[in-house]
Amino acid sequence: MTVLIPPRLEPGDRVRVVSPASTPDLDLVARGVEVLTGWGLQVEIGQHVFDSVGYLAGTDEDRLADLNDAFRDPGVRAVFATRGGKGAYRISDQLDFDAVRRDPKPLVGFSDITAVHLSLWKECGLVGIHGAFVHPNDESECALHRVLMSTDEIVIRQDPKELSVGLTDGGPATGFLMGGNLNTVAHAVGGELSSLDGGILLIEDNLGTGLGMIDRQLTQLIKSGLLDGLRGIAVGQFIGFEDERVNGWSVLDVMRDRIDLLDVPVLGGLPIGHGPQPATVPLGTLATIDPAAGTLTVAAGVR
Known part of the structure; x- marks a missing residue:
């Protein structure tokens, strides 16, 4: 398998926040956006991030559209899942894998987002980032920064x-x-x-x-x-x-x-x-x- 390692993030890069699984808390998303903005990143919020259909962040079609839009947009350099929960497994086999192969970019997420990581690895060999969008302290925020913006082991x-x-x-x-x-x-x-x-x-x-x-x-x-x-x-x-x-x-x-x-x-x-x-x-x-x-x-x- 050819392994796709995406480019590291640089200040000024655009990143997209999406909700492939369950609906996030508004205040927690605001906190995550504040952190990423503090790194010099331009943060965009997916259209359906705060939608709610039962325990899902919107319909399968809308959650998938947000995720694929992020992978297809050449200006977006990383994708952040707001949270896990339930529902990512419903759409993980319908990603635009051709877009991912053309323009690899890191996906950050864990818990239910594991389904998306596994699918991207199986179909594209894309390296993912197992981690949370929102972190409780400076130490864990710095760890996410290091993983995304440096090539250190x-x-x-x-x-x-x-x-x-x-x-x-x-x-x-x-x-x-x-x-x-x-x-x-x-x-x-x-x-x-x-x-x-x-x-x-x-x-x-x-x-x-x-x-x-x-x-x-x-x-x-x-x-x-x-x-x-x-x-x-x-x-x-x-x-x-x-x-x-x-x-x-x-x-x-x-x-x-x-x-x-x-x-x-x-x-x-x-x-x-x-x-x-x-x-x-x-x-x-x-x-x-x-x-x-x-x-x-x-x-x-x-x-």
Whole structure:
């Protein structure tokens, strides 16, 4: 596969904000726009960003139109998803992939936006950015700035306070990083998800699922064959599972029971996901997990 690494952002660039999934909070979007404007970027808001149809930010047609308009506009140099939620999986197979191939630009998003990242990787080999549009503090805002506006490699350090740190096992492993929200990745089997042969799988999730669903999702991925040749797993935040128990089993017991079948190195405890200060990381570039050092090192997602 030819990997498309988009150009880095420069002050003065136009960027577009869209809502491929659920409707965002107006104040949070205003905060995100303020941050991007402070970087010298010209921020445009997609036509249907604040639309609301049930739990979706407008109809499928309108959300798709906003996303494709951003990819087709040669003046737009990056696309930011306001939030995840639900609904990106409905439109992720209908993107204008030819426009993306002609003019690669980074898409920033996580959670349900994982479906779009997976689709763009499968169809175009486009490197994406797993991260939030709105960040709670200067440190996480600077991390997003670094990922989008520099070609430095990204180093994410294990947080011993994260629940998934207990899954860490094995030696170092290197491969392309791909994945995101576990629920979304599992539901992409048979659709957006392509083979992870030679890759590092990134997973994170929150308590909205439950232990049984975590079991089903990991089992589905293993049975699909798409993890054959996997080189390692990077495990982010599993928010809300700290006290969850079913007949004595915790989420770590469930995950360890499934992941051990793959016999690959695992780096847990990464501050990536739905936590209060989630790290930003490229998807699709070369990454190394080093369980002994507690680090995930990822090549730049822009050039």
